[in-house]
Amino acid sequence: MKSKDVPQDDADMMRGKWKDPIYTVDEKGNYTTSYSLGWDVKNTVMQQAWDNINEKVEVIRQRVIAGDLSPVAYYMEKNIMDVSLLSKYMGIWKWTVKKHLKQKHFAKLPEETLQKYAEIFNLSVDQLKDINLIKNAEQKE
Amino acid sequence: MNIKMDFEHQQSAHCENGVVSNLLRYYGIELSEPMVFGIGAGLFFSHMPFLKIDGIPVTSFRPLPGVIFSRISKRLDIQFEKKRYRRSPQQSMKDLDRNLEKEIPTGMLVGVYHLSYFPAPYRFHFNAHNIVVYGSQNGNYMISDPIMETYATLTHKELMRVRYARGVFAPKGHMYWVKRTPEKMDLHGAISKGIKQTCSNMLTIPVPLFGVKGIRYMSNKVRKYPDKLGPKKAALFTGQIVRAQEEIGTGGAGFRFMYAAFLQEVAAILDNPRFLELSKEMTDIGDSWREFAVIAGRIVKNRNKADENYDRAADLLLKIADMEESFYKKLQKSVG
Numbered sequence: 460m461k462s463k464d465v466p467q468d469d470a471d472m473m474r475g476k477w478k479d480p481i482y483t484v485d486e487k488g489n490y491t492t493s494y495s496l497g498w499d500v501k502n503t504v505m506q507q508a509w510d511n512i513n514e515k516v517e518v519i520r521q522r523v524i525a526g527d528l529s530p531v532a533y534y535m536e537k538n539i540m541d542v543s544l545l546s547k548y549m550g551i552w553k554w555t556v557k558k559h560l561k562q563k564h565f566a567k568l569p570e571e572t573l574q575k576y577a578e579i580f581n582l583s584v585d586q587l588k589d590i591n592l593i594k595n596a597e598q599k600e
Numbered sequence: 601m602n603i604k605m606d607f608e609h610q611q612s613a614h615c616e617n618g619v620v621s622n623l624l625r626y627y628g629i630e631l632s633e634p635m636v637f638g639i640g641a642g643l644f645f646s647h648m649p650f651l652k653i654d655g656i657p658v659t660s661f662r663p664l665p666g667v668i669f670s671r672i673s674k675r676l677d678i679q680f681e682k683k684r685y686r687r688s689p690q691q692s693m694k695d696l697d698r699n700l701e702k703e704i705p706t707g708m709l710v711g712v713y714h715l716s717y718f719p720a721p722y723r724f725h726f727n728a729h730n731i732v733v734y735g736s737q738n739g740n741y742m743i744s745d746p747i748m749e750t751y752a753t754l755t756h757k758e759l760m761r762v763r764y765a766r767g768v769f770a771p772k773g774h775m776y777w778v779k780r781t782p783e784k785m786d787l788h789g790a791i792s793k794g795i796k797q798t799c800s801n802m803l804t805i806p807v808p809l810f811g812v813k814g815i816r817y818m819s820n821k822v823r824k825y826p827d828k829l830g831p832k833k834a835a836l837f838t839g840q841i842v843r844a845q846e847e848i849g850t851g852g853a854g855f856r857f858m859y860a861a862f863l864q865e866v867a868a869i870l871d872n873p874r875f876l877e878l879s880k881e882m883t884d885i886g887d888s889w890r891e892f893a894v895i896a897g898r899i900v901k902n903r904n905k906a907d908e909n910y911d912r913a914a915d916l917l918l919k920i921a922d923m924e925e926s927f928y929k930k931l932q933k934s935v936g
Contacts, residue, residue, distance in 0.1 A: 482861040
């Protein structure tokens with residue numbers, strides 16, 4: 460790619476933290492580093508990945524509001540985790556985490572287990588238990 | 601503890617090359633990112649349909665994390681000290697502090713999901729990211745993250761958290777630093793070894809998932825995506841290929857442009873214009889990968905309409921595989 464052809468399609472993906480270094484060829488045929496604010500194609504596939512995640516989060520969100528699944532299920536999905544990864548963070552068996560995804564088991568969890576989940580999701584225990592937060596959650600990214 | 605080393609940060613396209621390049625510069629060894637990448641034989645291709653992340657097949661334009669690092673160390677005779685702390689996060693932080701007191705810039709593996717200074721759209725559970733800690737001030741650690749334009753900081757708690765991210769490639773507190781640099785380096789020998797390994801990785805691995813064969817294999821899969829998966833999933837699988845190629849610090853076209861830059865440097869070091877021609881050829885290959893990405897982008901945008909773009913994408917991949925095969929054969933011959 461020629462330096463002058465480097466795309467600058469800014470979709471604010473990098474939040475101003477960096478520009479993508481791209482190795483390009485200048486007018487004299489020498490390799491140099493150019494900086495790109497974004498490329499339409501790259502923005503499209505990144506957005507696609509996030510749309511896919513957000514769709515899954517929304518499905519779980521509705522089931523939590525319906526009282527079927529627990530907040531753990533919602534925050535797990537929201538943090539792009541699965542049962543296997545969450546069980547590693549918790550240091551407990553997968554089937555135990557699976558149980559905690561159900562509202563009826565979640566309601567009986569002791570304070571210290573709730574505290575552990577809350578820490579992993581960067582929340583307080585009160586926030587973790589608050590269904591209203593999930594009801595009012597806005598879709599981001 | 602207030603310590604700040606005179607550590608020069610330079611942004612790079614990819615974290616592993618970048619950390620190696622930045623660490624070596626501190627010890628007076630000037631190697632560009634493309635040079636580190638070329639000697640470390642960082643150019644690769646693999647497509648693994650049965651290995652899925654979040655239900656999507658894994659495609660990669662580079663080898664496993666950590667190998668560029670170890671090849672550089674072997675080929676240039678640079679000694680690194682490495683340490684891993686499986687069960688003692690506290691100890692790993694204490695040892696880091698001790699290193700900083702001795703003014704040793706220390707590289708480490710971290711997970712990006714909890715990296716507070718990272719922009720949100722990039723925060724996935726990817727655990728093989730490399731950073732350098734080069735100082736500590738008022739309880740904050742000073743970070744040189746090769747992806748970032750400039751320096752960053754993390755609190756004690758934040759740093760410990762990313763060093764103990766869980767999941768695939770869990771860093772487990774892994775850290776490393778330069779222990780000894782050689783008096784004299786055999787740069788020519790290292791370049792030749794790196795090139796030979798790249799050619800052999802791309803041409804001779806007897807499994808169809810890797811190298812040039814892997815590109816053909818993926819072409820076959822992509823052609824069948826719309827019939828086999830339906831429009832939505834087919835678009836998701838195709839989009840993931842482009843993410844591997846462009847999203848995660850490749851310097852453009854799945855590292856192909858970076859490799860072309862390496863070959864241009866090699867032409868000057870070995871005073872051999874043959875490598876300039878090869879560099880141009882690699883640039884053309886990179887341009888073709890970008891062309892593939894454009895078609896894939898169109899597929900993703902019209903994801904609800906099945907169309908003939910899958911055939912075009914698959915055809916182009918076959919053409920790229922042919923271009924790459926002929927390229928590596930020529931490259932192999934020019935290092936004798």
